[in-house]
Amino acid sequence: MDFDPSDDQRLLVESVSRMLGDTYSFAQRKGYMALPEGYSPAVWAQFAEQGLLGLPFAEEYGAFGGTAQEVMLVMQAFGRVLVLEPYFPTVVLCGTALNVAGSAAQKTALIPAIAEGHLKMAFAHSERQARYDLSDVVTTAKQTASGWVLDGSKTVVSHGEAADKIIVSARTSGDRYEEDGLSLFIVDAHASGVAMRGYVSRDDTRAADISLSNVTDAELLGEVGGGLAIIQRVVEAGIAASAGETVGAMEAMNEMTLEYSKTRVQFGNPIGTYQVVQHRMADMFMMQEQGRSMAMLATMSIDNPDAASRAHDIALAKVGIGQAGRYVSQSAVQMHGGIGMTEEYAVGHYFRRCMVIERLFGDPAYYLNKLAAEVE
């Protein structure tokens, strides 16, 4: 066991942090939010230049050849500044789907394009009725003489509008909850029959509801009926990466809170001189570190070939990081007082990002329930 980043990993974090230092002040971020895309295409191009868009892909596709650890570290740096770009859906979610299930031809066609920054992707799985149940899919895919035809709708698809291609889950057989009848398809975002309704989420990023009506040029990803296993891998990678992002957000909130406690004077002293404030900040630090441990657990679990123990560890990590993020963000707003309630101040934006991540692919209550079912 060795918990320190390697020299290469340290260099990676340094260079990412330096770039974000130049491009991602809170004021700059506000500017990106106001762009039509809801993020900065120029920053996206810088991600490509730095090799970040090829991070988890094999070198044979002209990519970085990194592991989940590098992804965690980069997501941590992203979490510190609340990156708006569609990195998570493109590189983490769709990237994992391609890594796990893509054919050689699909990988060759898509991975270099992602790595170079020419191709953005979205992962369209969740449906309105499903809440967090991964097998609850009613979108259908029917095989016809001219190929697969998709019909249905997907909800809260992160960065749906930004995507050039979408990975869509659909039912190729069975009824609503059946686990074996799911398959994944790659669909051109601008194909006929794909309609998007975009909106802003609570965390300042854009999402979309997507309806698919007689969409004909869908390309199968993985095997027919083998979709759920791939979706699970995608979700697990997403949980690990977003846990890293939560760690970065917690660090930023704790730093902000500490700084505020040194400068905000009440009753004649900085509020950080009062023990009740100090102990709350000590609690926030402890939760941050326990959360960091859980992000590490998720990261070290996602390559575990034993699916049951992998799912168990991911569930533990998801509950722990969710609770940590919630505690730190609620406390950070509380310690800031009135200013923490304002849109113009950063802490509330971190609060909302943590809130969104907490319920991504299932909230702590959902995973606690899964763990409870395993008690014996």
Added chain:
Amino acid sequence: MDLRFTPEELAFREEVRTFIRENLPADTRDRMKLGHPPRKEDTIRWQRILNAKGWAALSWPKEWGGPGWTAIQKMIFLEENLMAPAPELLSFNITMLGPVLIQFGTEEQKKRCLPRAANLDDWWCQGFSEPGAGSDLASLKTAAKRDGDDYVVNGQKIWTSTAHNADWCFLLVRTDPNARKRQEGISFILVDMKTPGITVRPIISIDGSHHLNEVFFDDVRVPVSMRIYEENKGWDVAKYLLGNERTGIARLGKSRERVNAAVSMAKEVNFGGKPLIEDQIFRQRVAQLQVDMKALEITQYRVVSAFDKAKGAGKPDPLSSVLKVKGTELLQATTELAVDVSGPMATPIWAQELAEMNEPDDLMEAGSAGTGSYLMLRAASIYGGTNEIQKNILTKAVLGL
């Protein structure tokens, strides 16, 4: 970064587990499985078995009988030992006195004390707290005045765990009452508990057990040669002792063992016509504890692996305060779970009458013993620097306030 156990570490865990299974005396194991604390003789016998194997003097260098393990190996051993459940190594001997002697002791002091401490030939106790010096330890008053080659000690210590079992005591005394700063007039000395003038008076704690004591010193003569390090520099020794590597401070294995005990008891007890194990609220509670134990386990490995890298030379890791706080919160939450599971069986005190009155009743005995554990571990957030003091430490060390 490599977040997995190496094959060597996994093999080591197996070796430890097997050794404990094959060598832990059955009567000790049976008592402890029911939730009783180890008796004095259980602790002595087990530490001697471990010492014969070379596994007792955990953090000591090899020349003084240490096993030469990495911090991760030590951690693995401690967790396995707690989960067995087996008696813990006597911390006064192994994690407190030993490292202090190795760092500050003379060759003569080391030779005299270390082998006997490792083998538990001498049972040590810690004379730090006083009635007026708890969290504010530096305000201690027990006085040691030079008289020829001796110190003459007068004063009182309190909360002295296992002093009634002890052969020796390491003691903080005030040797310079006029020092400019309170911390500068303190010395660290070793006292034979058989010395005339020492009176040990029991304090019965809320679990009914005799663990704590008051110790009175009335003109107790201690040779100056039994002082560790320089006169009036005892605070440095105490700080080293308290801030020393905190491997195992979280006692996570104990929490795991308590959860396991609660879960197996939950299969036996009735709750609304069904076994309690089927109750959703109970299961959720166990699941939440598993989450918290897992987070602490990883944090603990982060601390010990950083310690390994620093070769023990680093400053005390502020994360060890996280281990103390979160670890003791878990000890309290897990013993609380166990006591809740035992329900009405939590109330009787398992004494001779009860043992004789009933047919052997493991469930009742475990319920009663589990309550003892719950009551005793209320102390966990008080001893070793209260959890509030730990937050003060974090405030200084991490927040810089």
